Amino acid sequence: MENLIPGIITVVLCLAGYFQSWRYQAKDNYHLAVWLLLIAGLLLRIYTSTDFFLHYWDERYHALVAKNLINHPFRPTLYDTPLLPYDYFNWPGNHIWLHKQPMALWLMAGSMKLFGINEIALRLPSILMSTAGIWMMWFTGKYFAGKKAGFLAAFFFSVNGLIIELAGGRVATDHIDIAFLFFIGLVVVLSIAFAQSRNPLFNILAGMALGAAILSKYLPALIVLPLWLLIVYDSGNFRLNAIVFQFLIFTGIAALFFLPWQIYIFRAFPAEAAWESQMNFRHLTEVIEERTGPFYYFADKIRINYGELVYLPLLWFLWKTIRNPYNLKMLAVSIWFLIPFLFFSLARTKMQGYMLFTAPALFIMTAVFWVMLSEIKTRSWYRHVLNVLLVLLILLPVRYSLERAKPFQISDRNPEWVKGLRALNREAPEKGVLLNYANPVEAMFYTNLTAYAEIPGEATVRELLDQGYTVIVNDKGDIPYGIATLKGIRLKKLAEAPAP
Structure with a gap:
Protein backbone atom coordinates (compact mmCIF):
# COMPACT_ATOMS: atom_id res chain seq x y z
CA MET A 1 0.00 0.00 0.00
CA GLU A 2 2.96 2.35 0.68
CA ASN A 3 3.80 2.37 -3.04
CA LEU A 4 0.30 3.60 -3.86
CA ILE A 5 0.30 6.65 -1.60
CA PRO A 6 2.65 8.86 -3.69
CA GLY A 7 0.78 7.86 -6.85
CA ILE A 8 -2.63 8.67 -5.39
CA ILE A 9 -1.40 12.01 -4.04
CA THR A 10 0.12 12.89 -7.42
CA VAL A 11 -3.06 12.05 -9.32
CA VAL A 12 -5.28 14.01 -6.91
CA LEU A 13 -3.06 17.10 -7.06
CA CYS A 14 -2.77 16.93 -10.84
CA LEU A 15 -6.50 16.49 -11.35
CA ALA A 16 -7.14 19.51 -9.15
CA GLY A 17 -4.51 21.51 -11.03
CA TYR A 18 -5.80 20.59 -14.48
CA PHE A 19 -9.42 21.22 -13.47
CA GLN A 20 -8.59 24.67 -12.14
CA SER A 21 -6.44 25.37 -15.19
CA TRP A 22 -9.41 24.69 -17.48
CA ARG A 23 -11.58 26.98 -15.38
CA TYR A 24 -9.05 29.81 -15.68
CA GLN A 25 -8.76 29.44 -19.45
CA ALA A 26 -12.56 29.51 -19.72
CA LYS A 27 -12.37 32.92 -18.00
CA ASP A 28 -9.68 34.02 -20.44
CA ASN A 29 -7.03 34.03 -17.69
CA TYR A 30 -4.42 32.18 -19.69
CA HIS A 31 -1.54 33.33 -17.52
CA LEU A 32 -2.71 31.36 -14.48
CA ALA A 33 -4.08 28.56 -16.64
CA VAL A 34 -0.70 27.85 -18.23
CA TRP A 35 1.10 28.11 -14.88
CA LEU A 36 -1.17 25.40 -13.51
CA LEU A 37 -0.44 23.24 -16.56
CA LEU A 38 3.25 23.65 -15.82
CA ILE A 39 2.87 22.73 -12.15
CA ALA A 40 0.68 19.68 -12.82
CA GLY A 41 2.95 18.54 -15.64
CA LEU A 42 5.99 18.92 -13.39
CA LEU A 43 4.36 16.79 -10.69
CA LEU A 44 3.69 14.00 -13.20
CA ARG A 45 7.29 14.11 -14.38
CA ILE A 46 8.73 14.09 -10.87
CA TYR A 47 6.57 11.13 -9.88
CA THR A 48 7.54 9.10 -12.94
CA SER A 49 11.23 9.96 -12.51
CA THR A 50 11.51 8.71 -8.94
CA ASP A 51 12.40 5.13 -9.83
CA PHE A 52 15.61 4.65 -7.83
CA PHE A 53 17.26 2.39 -10.37
CA LEU A 54 18.49 2.64 -13.93
CA HIS A 55 16.13 1.45 -16.64
CA TYR A 56 17.33 -1.27 -18.97
CA TRP A 57 16.96 0.41 -22.40
CA ASP A 58 18.66 2.84 -22.97
CA GLU A 59 19.01 4.82 -19.79
CA ARG A 60 21.72 2.72 -18.17
CA TYR A 61 24.13 3.35 -21.08
CA HIS A 62 23.40 7.07 -21.19
CA ALA A 63 23.80 7.26 -17.41
CA LEU A 64 27.22 5.60 -17.39
CA VAL A 65 28.59 7.64 -20.27
CA ALA A 66 27.31 10.84 -18.62
CA LYS A 67 28.95 9.82 -15.33
CA ASN A 68 32.28 9.33 -17.11
CA LEU A 69 31.94 12.66 -18.92
CA ILE A 70 32.07 14.43 -15.56
CA ASN A 71 35.81 13.73 -15.45
CA HIS A 72 36.59 14.18 -19.16
CA PRO A 73 33.76 15.99 -21.01
CA PHE A 74 35.36 15.63 -24.45
CA ARG A 75 36.15 11.93 -24.19
CA PRO A 76 32.87 9.99 -24.06
CA THR A 77 33.43 6.50 -22.69
CA LEU A 78 31.28 3.57 -21.66
CA TYR A 79 34.02 1.36 -20.23
CA ASP A 80 36.20 4.12 -18.82
CA THR A 81 39.07 1.73 -18.08
CA PRO A 82 38.60 -1.38 -20.22
CA LEU A 83 40.51 -4.30 -18.73
CA LEU A 84 39.37 -6.97 -21.16
CA PRO A 85 39.39 -6.87 -24.97
CA TYR A 86 36.51 -4.98 -26.58
CA ASP A 87 35.12 -4.46 -30.07
CA TYR A 88 34.31 -0.87 -31.02
CA PHE A 89 31.65 -2.19 -33.38
CA ASN A 90 29.71 -3.28 -30.27
CA TRP A 91 28.29 -0.09 -28.72
CA PRO A 92 26.89 -1.79 -25.55
CA GLY A 93 30.41 -2.89 -24.59
CA ASN A 94 32.66 -0.27 -26.15
CA HIS A 95 35.34 2.03 -24.70
CA ILE A 96 35.01 5.26 -26.70
CA TRP A 97 31.25 5.78 -26.97
CA LEU A 98 30.01 7.83 -29.91
CA HIS A 99 26.71 6.04 -30.33
CA LYS A 100 24.82 9.25 -29.53
CA GLN A 101 25.54 12.92 -30.03
CA PRO A 102 26.80 14.51 -26.79
CA MET A 103 24.41 17.34 -25.86
CA ALA A 104 21.98 15.37 -23.68
CA LEU A 105 24.90 13.47 -22.15
CA TRP A 106 26.65 16.75 -21.27
CA LEU A 107 23.46 18.03 -19.64
CA MET A 108 23.17 14.86 -17.54
CA ALA A 109 26.85 15.02 -16.63
CA GLY A 110 26.52 18.66 -15.57
CA SER A 111 23.51 17.86 -13.41
CA MET A 112 25.31 14.97 -11.69
CA LYS A 113 28.37 17.15 -11.19
CA LEU A 114 26.18 19.62 -9.29
CA PHE A 115 23.83 17.26 -7.43
CA GLY A 116 25.75 14.00 -7.14
CA ILE A 117 25.74 10.76 -9.07
CA ASN A 118 22.20 9.51 -8.60
CA GLU A 119 19.09 8.78 -10.61
CA ILE A 120 17.26 12.04 -9.88
CA ALA A 121 20.22 14.21 -10.87
CA LEU A 122 20.56 12.10 -14.01
CA ARG A 123 16.93 12.74 -14.97
CA LEU A 124 16.70 16.34 -13.80
CA PRO A 125 17.54 17.91 -17.21
CA SER A 126 14.79 15.87 -18.86
CA ILE A 127 12.31 16.78 -16.11
CA LEU A 128 13.08 20.48 -16.56
CA MET A 129 13.23 20.45 -20.37
CA SER A 130 9.98 18.52 -20.78
CA THR A 131 8.29 20.85 -18.29
CA ALA A 132 9.60 23.94 -20.08
CA GLY A 133 8.23 22.33 -23.24
CA ILE A 134 4.72 22.89 -21.88
CA TRP A 135 5.23 26.65 -21.92
CA MET A 136 6.93 26.51 -25.31
CA MET A 137 3.96 24.55 -26.62
CA TRP A 138 1.62 27.27 -25.34
CA PHE A 139 3.72 29.99 -27.00
CA THR A 140 4.01 28.07 -30.27
CA GLY A 141 0.37 26.96 -30.38
CA LYS A 142 -0.82 30.49 -29.61
CA TYR A 143 1.23 31.81 -32.55
CA PHE A 144 0.00 29.21 -35.02
CA ALA A 145 -3.65 28.95 -33.95
CA GLY A 146 -4.64 31.40 -31.20
CA LYS A 147 -4.83 31.36 -27.42
CA LYS A 148 -7.44 28.65 -26.95
CA ALA A 149 -5.71 26.22 -29.29
CA GLY A 150 -2.37 27.14 -27.72
CA PHE A 151 -3.71 26.27 -24.28
CA LEU A 152 -5.09 22.96 -25.52
CA ALA A 153 -1.82 22.09 -27.26
CA ALA A 154 0.06 22.85 -24.02
CA PHE A 155 -2.40 20.64 -22.13
CA PHE A 156 -1.79 17.75 -24.53
CA PHE A 157 1.96 18.25 -24.14
CA SER A 158 1.64 18.35 -20.34
CA VAL A 159 -0.24 15.03 -20.06
CA ASN A 160 1.37 13.12 -22.92
CA GLY A 161 2.32 9.72 -21.58
CA LEU A 162 5.25 9.08 -23.94
CA ILE A 163 6.94 12.40 -23.11
CA ILE A 164 6.46 11.78 -19.38
CA GLU A 165 7.82 8.24 -19.59
CA LEU A 166 10.82 9.28 -21.68
CA ALA A 167 11.66 12.02 -19.17
CA GLY A 168 11.66 9.34 -16.48
CA GLY A 169 14.04 7.17 -18.51
CA ARG A 170 11.57 4.30 -18.59
CA VAL A 171 11.61 3.58 -22.33
CA ALA A 172 14.20 3.47 -25.08
CA THR A 173 15.84 6.67 -26.38
CA ASP A 174 14.76 8.42 -23.12
CA HIS A 175 16.76 11.58 -22.35
CA ILE A 176 18.24 11.88 -25.84
CA ASP A 177 14.82 12.33 -27.42
CA ILE A 178 13.64 14.68 -24.68
CA ALA A 179 16.64 16.95 -25.32
CA PHE A 180 15.99 16.78 -29.06
CA LEU A 181 12.30 17.64 -28.58
CA PHE A 182 13.25 20.56 -26.34
CA PHE A 183 15.79 22.13 -28.68
CA ILE A 184 13.57 21.70 -31.76
CA GLY A 185 10.78 23.45 -29.85
CA LEU A 186 13.21 26.15 -28.72
CA VAL A 187 14.26 26.83 -32.32
CA VAL A 188 10.61 27.36 -33.26
CA VAL A 189 9.95 29.64 -30.26
CA LEU A 190 13.02 31.76 -30.99
CA SER A 191 12.17 31.90 -34.70
CA ILE A 192 8.71 33.22 -33.86
CA ALA A 193 10.20 35.76 -31.45
CA PHE A 194 12.65 36.88 -34.15
CA ALA A 195 9.96 37.14 -36.82
CA GLN A 196 7.70 39.21 -34.56
CA SER A 197 10.33 41.50 -33.01
CA ARG A 198 12.95 41.65 -35.79
CA ASN A 199 15.57 41.49 -33.01
CA PRO A 200 18.62 39.73 -34.54
CA LEU A 201 19.60 38.36 -31.11
CA PHE A 202 16.66 35.95 -31.30
CA ASN A 203 17.90 34.70 -34.66
CA ILE A 204 21.39 34.11 -33.27
CA LEU A 205 19.90 32.22 -30.32
CA ALA A 206 17.73 30.21 -32.73
CA GLY A 207 20.89 29.21 -34.62
CA MET A 208 22.51 28.11 -31.38
CA ALA A 209 19.39 26.12 -30.49
CA LEU A 210 19.53 24.42 -33.89
CA GLY A 211 23.17 23.55 -33.26
CA ALA A 212 22.19 22.09 -29.89
CA ALA A 213 19.39 20.10 -31.55
CA ILE A 214 21.86 18.61 -34.05
CA LEU A 215 24.19 17.80 -31.15
CA SER A 216 21.25 15.98 -29.56
CA LYS A 217 20.10 13.77 -32.43
CA TYR A 218 21.90 14.94 -35.54
CA LEU A 219 20.40 15.71 -38.95
CA PRO A 220 16.64 15.22 -38.36
CA ALA A 221 16.93 18.64 -36.69
CA LEU A 222 17.05 20.18 -40.17
CA ILE A 223 13.24 19.99 -40.26
CA VAL A 224 13.34 23.44 -38.65
CA LEU A 225 14.83 25.03 -41.79
CA PRO A 226 11.54 25.18 -43.75
CA LEU A 227 9.73 26.12 -40.53
CA TRP A 228 12.07 29.10 -40.01
CA LEU A 229 11.56 30.25 -43.60
CA LEU A 230 7.78 30.02 -43.41
CA ILE A 231 7.57 31.74 -40.02
CA VAL A 232 9.83 34.62 -41.05
CA TYR A 233 8.25 35.07 -44.48
CA ASP A 234 4.72 34.92 -43.07
CA SER A 235 5.49 37.72 -40.60
CA GLY A 236 5.70 40.25 -43.45
CA ASN A 237 8.45 42.07 -41.54
CA PHE A 238 11.32 41.23 -43.90
CA ARG A 239 12.21 41.82 -47.52
CA LEU A 240 13.48 38.84 -49.50
CA ASN A 241 17.14 39.88 -49.32
CA ALA A 242 16.84 40.32 -45.53
CA ILE A 243 15.32 36.83 -45.23
CA VAL A 244 18.23 35.35 -47.18
CA PHE A 245 20.77 37.23 -45.08
CA GLN A 246 19.18 36.26 -41.77
CA PHE A 247 18.79 32.65 -42.92
CA LEU A 248 22.53 32.52 -43.62
CA ILE A 249 23.20 33.86 -40.14
CA PHE A 250 20.79 31.30 -38.64
CA THR A 251 22.38 28.33 -40.39
CA GLY A 252 25.92 29.70 -40.02
CA ILE A 253 25.57 30.02 -36.24
CA ALA A 254 24.17 26.49 -36.12
CA ALA A 255 27.15 25.18 -38.12
CA LEU A 256 29.61 26.96 -35.81
CA PHE A 257 27.84 25.32 -32.88
CA PHE A 258 27.73 21.69 -34.04
CA LEU A 259 30.53 21.24 -36.58
CA PRO A 260 33.50 21.46 -34.17
CA TRP A 261 32.36 18.31 -32.37
CA GLN A 262 31.99 16.38 -35.62
CA ILE A 263 35.47 17.44 -36.75
CA TYR A 264 36.94 16.71 -33.34
CA ILE A 265 35.65 13.13 -33.03
CA PHE A 266 36.84 12.21 -36.53
CA ARG A 267 40.31 13.41 -35.58
CA ALA A 268 40.44 12.11 -32.02
CA PHE A 269 38.57 8.81 -32.52
CA PRO A 270 38.61 8.18 -36.29
CA ALA A 271 37.71 4.47 -36.25
CA GLU A 272 34.78 4.84 -33.86
CA ALA A 273 33.50 8.02 -35.52
CA ALA A 274 33.60 6.47 -38.98
CA TRP A 275 31.77 3.37 -37.77
CA GLU A 276 29.01 5.30 -35.99
CA SER A 277 28.59 7.64 -38.97
CA GLN A 278 28.18 4.63 -41.23
CA MET A 279 25.67 3.10 -38.79
CA ASN A 280 23.59 6.29 -38.82
CA PHE A 281 23.04 5.94 -42.56
CA ARG A 282 22.58 2.18 -42.41
CA HIS A 283 19.49 2.78 -40.28
CA LEU A 284 17.86 4.03 -43.47
CA THR A 285 18.58 0.95 -45.59
CA GLU A 286 18.94 -1.88 -43.07
CA VAL A 287 17.13 -3.24 -40.05
CA ILE A 288 19.42 -2.55 -37.09
CA GLU A 289 19.02 -4.57 -33.87
CA GLU A 290 15.67 -5.96 -35.05
CA ARG A 291 14.05 -2.51 -34.66
CA THR A 292 11.69 -2.48 -37.58
CA GLY A 293 8.09 -2.54 -38.68
CA PRO A 294 5.90 -2.15 -41.77
CA PHE A 295 5.59 1.08 -43.75
CA TYR A 296 2.59 2.08 -41.61
CA TYR A 297 4.53 1.57 -38.34
CA PHE A 298 4.41 5.25 -37.34
CA ALA A 299 0.84 5.67 -38.57
CA ASP A 300 -0.08 2.90 -36.16
CA LYS A 301 2.05 4.22 -33.29
CA ILE A 302 0.50 7.67 -33.18
CA ARG A 303 -2.85 6.26 -32.04
CA ILE A 304 -1.06 4.68 -29.07
CA ASN A 305 1.04 7.71 -28.24
CA TYR A 306 -1.51 10.46 -28.87
CA GLY A 307 -4.94 8.86 -28.58
CA GLU A 308 -6.95 6.66 -30.93
CA LEU A 309 -8.84 9.60 -32.42
CA VAL A 310 -5.69 11.45 -33.52
CA TYR A 311 -6.34 10.44 -37.13
CA LEU A 312 -9.40 12.71 -37.31
CA PRO A 313 -7.56 15.99 -36.54
CA LEU A 314 -4.52 14.87 -38.54
CA LEU A 315 -6.43 14.12 -41.73
CA TRP A 316 -8.71 17.15 -41.31
CA PHE A 317 -5.74 19.48 -40.79
CA LEU A 318 -3.82 18.10 -43.79
CA TRP A 319 -6.96 18.41 -45.92
CA LYS A 320 -7.40 22.03 -44.82
CA THR A 321 -3.76 22.72 -45.65
CA ILE A 322 -4.15 21.27 -49.14
CA ARG A 323 -7.31 23.33 -49.65
CA ASN A 324 -5.51 26.51 -48.61
CA PRO A 325 -1.76 26.14 -49.19
CA TYR A 326 -1.29 29.92 -48.83
CA ASN A 327 -2.05 29.69 -45.12
CA LEU A 328 1.65 29.49 -44.21
CA LYS A 329 1.02 28.79 -40.55
CA MET A 330 -1.00 25.68 -41.34
CA LEU A 331 1.56 24.72 -43.99
CA ALA A 332 4.40 24.98 -41.45
CA VAL A 333 2.59 22.76 -38.94
CA SER A 334 1.81 20.19 -41.66
CA ILE A 335 5.42 20.14 -42.85
CA TRP A 336 6.63 19.74 -39.25
CA PHE A 337 4.78 16.43 -39.07
CA LEU A 338 4.54 15.18 -42.65
CA ILE A 339 8.16 15.29 -43.86
CA PRO A 340 9.60 13.35 -40.87
CA PHE A 341 6.63 10.97 -41.02
CA LEU A 342 7.29 10.07 -44.66
CA PHE A 343 11.06 9.96 -44.18
CA PHE A 344 11.05 7.63 -41.17
CA SER A 345 8.26 5.50 -42.63
CA LEU A 346 10.55 4.75 -45.58
CA ALA A 347 13.57 4.01 -43.33
CA ARG A 348 14.09 0.33 -42.55
CA THR A 349 14.94 0.79 -38.86
CA LYS A 350 12.02 2.11 -36.82
CA MET A 351 11.49 3.12 -33.18
CA GLN A 352 8.62 5.09 -31.67
CA GLY A 353 10.95 7.81 -30.33
CA TYR A 354 12.10 8.75 -33.83
CA MET A 355 8.96 10.83 -34.37
CA LEU A 356 8.78 12.46 -30.94
CA PHE A 357 9.99 15.83 -32.21
CA THR A 358 6.87 16.05 -34.40
CA ALA A 359 4.60 15.76 -31.34
CA PRO A 360 4.05 19.56 -31.09
CA ALA A 361 2.62 19.55 -34.61
CA LEU A 362 0.14 16.80 -33.67
CA PHE A 363 -0.81 18.67 -30.50
CA ILE A 364 -1.52 21.82 -32.52
CA MET A 365 -3.55 19.89 -35.10
CA THR A 366 -5.62 18.22 -32.38
CA ALA A 367 -6.13 21.51 -30.55
CA VAL A 368 -7.28 23.34 -33.69
CA PHE A 369 -9.65 20.48 -34.53
CA TRP A 370 -11.06 20.53 -30.99
CA VAL A 371 -11.67 24.28 -31.10
CA MET A 372 -13.35 23.94 -34.49
CA LEU A 373 -15.72 21.23 -33.20
CA SER A 374 -16.50 23.18 -30.04
CA GLU A 375 -17.54 26.23 -32.06
CA ILE A 376 -19.98 24.40 -34.29
CA LYS A 377 -23.42 25.72 -33.38
CA THR A 378 -26.13 23.17 -34.05
CA ARG A 379 -29.26 21.76 -32.50
CA SER A 380 -29.38 18.72 -34.69
CA TRP A 381 -29.00 15.16 -33.49
CA TYR A 382 -25.30 14.99 -34.18
CA ARG A 383 -24.60 17.66 -31.56
CA HIS A 384 -24.32 14.74 -29.11
CA VAL A 385 -21.80 13.03 -31.38
CA LEU A 386 -19.70 16.19 -31.43
CA ASN A 387 -19.80 16.39 -27.64
CA VAL A 388 -18.65 12.77 -27.36
CA LEU A 389 -15.78 13.49 -29.76
CA LEU A 390 -14.76 16.56 -27.76
CA VAL A 391 -14.67 14.57 -24.53
CA LEU A 392 -12.80 11.62 -26.04
CA LEU A 393 -10.17 13.86 -27.64
CA ILE A 394 -9.32 14.95 -24.09
CA LEU A 395 -9.86 11.73 -22.13
CA LEU A 396 -7.98 9.32 -24.40
CA PRO A 397 -4.62 11.13 -24.00
CA VAL A 398 -5.30 11.44 -20.24
CA ARG A 399 -5.98 7.72 -20.00
CA TYR A 400 -2.75 7.00 -21.85
CA SER A 401 -0.88 9.33 -19.50
CA LEU A 402 -2.04 7.31 -16.49
CA GLU A 403 -1.12 4.05 -18.22
CA ARG A 404 2.42 5.34 -18.78
CA ALA A 405 2.96 6.97 -15.39
CA LYS A 406 1.48 3.92 -13.59
CA PRO A 407 0.51 5.79 -10.40
CA PHE A 408 -1.66 2.94 -9.13
CA GLN A 409 0.74 0.10 -9.86
CA ILE A 410 2.51 -1.48 -6.90
CA SER A 411 6.18 -1.85 -7.80
CA ASP A 412 9.55 -1.88 -6.11
CA ARG A 413 11.01 1.53 -6.92
CA ASN A 414 14.11 1.02 -4.75
CA PRO A 415 15.12 -2.59 -5.49
Missing part, protein backbone atom coordinates in the same frame (compact mmCIF):
# COMPACT_ATOMS: atom_id res chain seq x y z
CA GLU A 416 17.53 -4.73 -3.52
CA TRP A 417 20.03 -5.10 -6.35
CA VAL A 418 20.62 -1.33 -6.36
CA LYS A 419 20.98 -1.28 -2.57
CA GLY A 420 23.55 -4.06 -2.90
CA LEU A 421 25.60 -2.10 -5.44
CA ARG A 422 25.48 1.05 -3.32
CA ALA A 423 26.69 -0.97 -0.32
CA LEU A 424 29.43 -2.51 -2.46
CA ASN A 425 30.56 0.95 -3.52
CA ARG A 426 31.10 1.96 0.10
CA GLU A 427 33.61 -0.85 0.55
CA ALA A 428 34.94 -1.07 -3.01
CA PRO A 429 38.68 -0.50 -3.52
CA GLU A 430 39.93 2.38 -5.62
CA LYS A 431 41.38 -0.03 -8.16
CA GLY A 432 38.94 -2.90 -8.50
CA VAL A 433 37.12 -5.10 -10.99
CA LEU A 434 33.83 -6.95 -10.61
CA LEU A 435 33.35 -10.17 -12.55
CA ASN A 436 30.39 -12.49 -13.18
CA TYR A 437 27.80 -9.76 -12.67
CA ALA A 438 24.88 -9.79 -15.12
CA ASN A 439 24.41 -5.98 -15.09
CA PRO A 440 27.92 -4.59 -15.54
CA VAL A 441 26.80 -1.19 -16.90
CA GLU A 442 24.64 -0.56 -13.84
CA ALA A 443 27.45 -1.78 -11.57
CA MET A 444 29.86 0.74 -13.09
CA PHE A 445 27.35 3.55 -12.57
CA TYR A 446 26.73 2.79 -8.90
CA THR A 447 30.35 1.90 -8.08
CA ASN A 448 33.82 2.86 -9.24
CA LEU A 449 34.58 -0.70 -10.28
CA THR A 450 35.13 -1.92 -13.81
CA ALA A 451 32.54 -4.66 -14.26
CA TYR A 452 31.99 -7.57 -16.63
CA ALA A 453 29.21 -10.09 -17.01
CA GLU A 454 31.59 -12.96 -17.63
CA ILE A 455 34.56 -14.56 -15.86
CA PRO A 456 37.67 -14.48 -18.04
CA GLY A 457 40.27 -17.23 -18.08
CA GLU A 458 42.43 -17.97 -15.05
CA ALA A 459 45.50 -16.45 -16.70
CA THR A 460 43.68 -13.16 -17.25
CA VAL A 461 42.47 -13.07 -13.65
CA ARG A 462 46.03 -13.72 -12.43
CA GLU A 463 47.26 -10.88 -14.62
CA LEU A 464 44.68 -8.49 -13.13
CA LEU A 465 45.80 -9.46 -9.62
CA ASP A 466 49.46 -8.98 -10.58
CA GLN A 467 48.59 -5.48 -11.85
CA GLY A 468 47.31 -4.55 -8.41
CA TYR A 469 43.58 -4.87 -9.07
CA THR A 470 41.26 -6.13 -6.37
CA VAL A 471 39.20 -8.78 -8.15
CA ILE A 472 35.65 -9.25 -6.86
CA VAL A 473 33.68 -12.17 -8.27
CA ASN A 474 29.91 -12.42 -7.93
CA ASP A 475 29.35 -15.86 -6.46
CA LYS A 476 26.46 -17.54 -8.25
CA GLY A 477 27.86 -21.04 -7.69
CA ASP A 478 29.52 -21.17 -11.11
CA ILE A 479 33.04 -19.92 -10.35
CA PRO A 480 35.79 -22.23 -11.65
CA TYR A 481 37.73 -23.81 -8.77
CA GLY A 482 41.07 -22.49 -10.02
CA ILE A 483 39.82 -18.92 -9.89
CA ALA A 484 37.85 -19.23 -6.65
CA THR A 485 40.98 -20.38 -4.80
CA LEU A 486 43.35 -17.73 -6.16
CA LYS A 487 44.99 -15.65 -3.47
CA GLY A 488 43.44 -12.17 -3.37
CA ILE A 489 40.09 -13.09 -4.93
CA ARG A 490 37.07 -11.67 -3.10
CA LEU A 491 33.79 -13.54 -3.44
CA LYS A 492 30.49 -11.65 -3.00
CA LYS A 493 26.88 -12.72 -3.35
CA LEU A 494 25.17 -9.82 -5.16
CA ALA A 495 21.55 -9.48 -6.19
CA GLU A 496 21.06 -8.83 -9.88
CA ALA A 497 18.39 -6.92 -11.76
CA PRO A 498 15.60 -9.12 -13.11
CA ALA A 499 15.60 -9.71 -16.84
CA PRO A 500 13.46 -7.11 -18.69
